[in-house]
Amino acid sequence: MFEEASEVFDNMFKGSFPLTFIVFIPAVLILVSPLPIEAAHEFTVYRMQQYDLQGQAYGTRNAMLNTEARTIEADVLSRRCIIMRLAEFSFEKFQEAIRQSAGAIVIILPQNMSTMPQDVIQQFMEIEPELLATETIVPVYFALEDDELLSIHEQTNSASVSQGTASAAEVLLHTATANGFQMVTSGTQSKAISDWSITSLEGRLTGLGGEDLPTIVIVAHYDSFGVAPWLAYGADSNGSGVAALLELARLFSKLYTYKRTHAGYNVLFFVSGGGKFNYQGTKRWLEDNLDHTDSSLLQDNVAFVLCLDTLGNGDSLYLHVSKPPKEATPQHTFLKELETVTSRFPEVKFSMIHKKINLAEDMLAWEHERFGIRRLPAFTVSRLESHKNSLRTSVMDMRSQISIQKLCRNTKIIAEALARVIYNLTEKGAPEDLQIFTEQMQLQEDQLSSVLDWLTAQPRAAQLVDKDSTLISTLEYYMSRYLKDVKRHHVKADKRDPEFLFYDQLKQTMNAYRVKPAIFDLLLALCIAAYLGVTYFIAQNFGFIYNTVRRITLKPKQH
CATH class of the missing domain: 3.40.630.10 (Zn peptidases)
Incomplete structure (x- = not known):
């Protein structure tokens, strides 16, 4: 009876191998799919000043953002969106992000700023004129904190810190398994408002x-x-x-x-x-x-x-x-x-x-x-x-x-x-x-x-x-x-020689999408390929494998 069953399964796999995709691929997807979590968070951001006065440009010159989130503690800031809370923000860190060609900067402010310590408030007030005096193409945004945004900052910060203190193997493993966030603005590039x-x-x-x-x-x-x-x-x-x-x-x-x-x-x-x-x-x-x-x-x-x-x-x-x-x-x-x-x-x-x-x-x-x-x-x-x-x-x-x-x-x-x-x-x-x-x-x-x-x-x-x-x-x-x-x-303003010039896109909606890093896709592809290869080998040689396993398991009984 067992020989007949093995022949039936062997013929099924050999003759109808595409059916294995119906059986095994959904199983793979179920296994690698994450737990039910919030895949994206939408919040309002407020862009830093952008204006011209007497022909002199002030503030940020860019409004578009589509890049991965990092905190200032990360080793690599280039083309990343740097997220900072007000308590950890300083002009030196801002300059460091600019120097490393950051893709954008998002500063998280408390919902009720009057609850902040007076020294933090005073420090930020003194930094504001320096920020405006620094013309930059890097988009700079401010957002009011909420639970989801604080969670994004905490997870991003944990990832940044662990990468800086772990070994190479641990960094590779963490990189492959960690969740990242892709920060994307929904608006368009800023344009001058000529008739304000x-x-x-x-x-x-x-x-x-x-x-x-x-x-x-x-x-x-x-x-x-x-x-x-x-x-x-x-x-x-x-x-x-x-x-x-x-x-x-x-x-x-x-x-x-x-x-x-x-x-x-x-x-x-x-x-x-x-x-x-x-x-x-x-x-x-x-x-x-x-x-x-x-x-x-x-x-x-x-x-x-x-x-x-x-x-x-x-x-x-x-x-x-x-x-x-x-x-x-x-x-x-x-x-x-x-x-x-x-x-x-x-x-x-x-x-x-x-x-x-x-x-x-x-x-x-x-x-x-x-x-x-x-x-x-x-x-x-x-x-x-x-x-x-x-x-x-x-x-x-x-x-x-x-x-x-x-x-x-x-x-x-x-x-x-x-x-x-x-x-x-x-x-x-x-x-x-x-x-x-x-x-x-x-x-x-x-x-x-x-x-x-x-x-x-x-x-x-x-x-x-x-x-x-x-x-x-x-x-x-x-x-x-x-x-x-x-x-x-x-x-x-005079159209030929404007004394002042304002720009739009000062308030936008930003989305933080939960994403896996690129190396995770590579490792997942290798695992799926290995799984399919092993499955294909077993399907093509099911009779031989079955008989071998049967002989091994029945040998002790013959003694």
């Missing part, structure tokens, strides 16, 4: 007493800036400046409503765009008002221009000037009134900082310098001592860093000083401790907080705020509640 429009807003309170009234201009730029536009919320710089300006508009609109408190000054409010790009909105607004029109408050008697920048924290206030104000001028009067009002707050230290305008630099230090170039008396009030403070250009400038109480206090100091100038209170003999904004006229801390919450609920980088943005329409609506003649001003 920067929008600014203007509104006014007209004074009482004739046409030739002096004008006080209050200015704040609304756009934010950081190493990645989609992560730049600019809470302090310059959300706090805009919030303070809007609160000043509300307060003085109430005073200008009544004839008894309607002052003999025009007050012009200007919320400018493109502030982080050398104050392009202010530059064009000045050109339009001073060079191309016959009816403008700026062409009349400008008492001074007050720019508001970064007021949301701290116990210091600085008046930044390009030229020290002369005595008996409105700007000198405002300086003295500011000193008077600040003295009521013992915790606040106030001083004036004089810095000449350096036209040789690519970027102006403060917004008031745009007005100073056009010979308009101007200064900036800020809590920062230096324009080089990294907070002004950082994605770490978050809402959690703002103290509403201190912003309210700083806004009140400015409002009281302005009121003393506008109503000439010192010359009229009013006491130094007289407060104008009290009781029903006091500042509304809740409203300041709400405005700041709204401003910081969205990134306000100039590349993301177009003329149809809800940010612009809401600002326009808010200003129209308190000011008259609110209108928009648009700026487009």
